[in-house]
Amino acid sequence: MSPEAEQQLRDAIVVEAYSWLRTPYVHAACVKGAGVDCAMILCAVYKSVGIVPADYDPRPYDPEWYLHQDEPRYIAGMEKFSRRVEAGLPGDIAMFNFGRHAAHGAIIVSDDLMIHAYRPHGNVELHERRALADRFDSYWSCI
Numbered sequence: 001m002s003p004e005a006e007q008q009l010r011d012a013i014v015v016e017a018y019s020w021l022r023t024p025y026v027h028a029a030c031v032k033g034a035g036v037d038c039a040m041i042l043c044a045v046y047k048s049v050g051i052v053p054a055d056y057d058p059r060p061y062d063p064e065w066y067l068h069q070d071e072p073r074y075i076a077g078m079e080k081f082s083r084r085v086e087a088g089l090p091g092d093i094a095m096f097n098f099g100r101h102a103a104h105g106a107i108i109v110s111d112d113l114m115i116h117a118y119r120p121h122g123n124v125e126l127h128e129r130r131a132l133a134d135r136f137d138s139y140w141s142c143i
Contacts, residue, residue, distance in 0.1 A: 001143070009049060009143055010091030016045045017107040017115040023124040025117050027063040038104050038117045039074065041124060042093065045107060051142045052081050074103050078140050088139035094129065095137040102137035 001009075019032065026035025030044050039058060046052040058077050078095070088094050088108045095102040106116030108129065117124045 006143055010089065012049045013045060013091035013107065014109045016048045017041075017109060018126075020045070020117075020124045021115065021126060023117070025119050025122050025124070027119075028059050028061065036117050036124060037119070038106070039077070041115075041117045042105050042107065046081065046142055056080075074105065075101070078105070082140040082142040085139050085141045089141070091141075091143060093140040093142070094132075095140060096132045096135040097137045098135065104132075104135070105140075106132075108139075 020036065020041055023031075023033055023036050023041075025037060027037050028040065029035030029037065030040035032044070036044065039061070043052055043056060043058065047054055047056070061073065075095070078093070082093065085092065090108055090110055092108045094106045094108055094114055096104040096106070098104045104116070106114035106127070106129075108114050109126070112129055113126055114129050115124060115126055118127065
C-alpha cells in the first residue's frame with residue numbers, strides 16, 4: 001500500500017469513528033446513534049472501510065466475560081484482522097486491560113486522543129489516551 005493510500009485509509013477510519021460520538025453504550029449493540037459497545041464499534045468502523053468482512057460478528061458474548069474467563073477472547077478476535085504493533089497511529093487500536101486481560105479497545109484518532117464506547121461514561125466518547133494509561137496493554141493495526 002502506498003503511503004498516500006495508507007493515509008487515506010487512516011483518515012477514513014478516524015472520520016467514521018468520529019461519526020459514532022455520543023452513541024449510547026449498549027452491550028453487544030451496533031446501531032449508530034442508538035447503541036454500541038467497545039467491541040462492536042471496532043467491528044462497525046473497520047467494516048465501513050472494508051477491513052473487516054461485512055458478515056463478521058463476534059456476538060454473542062456475556063457483558064462481563066472478561067471477569068470470568070481466562071481466555072483472551074478480545075485479543076483472539078483482534079488477531080483475525082490486525083497485528084500487534086509497537087506504536088499506535090491514528091486509525092490503529094489501543095487495547096486496555098479490564099478484568100483478567102485486554103478486554104477494551106479504542107480507536108486512536110491523534111497523538112493524544114482516542115474514541116471508544118465506554119461503559120463507565122455511558123456512551124461513545126472522545127477521550128485522552130493517557131486517561132487509561134494505567135490499563136494500557138497493546139497497540140494493534142489493521143493497515
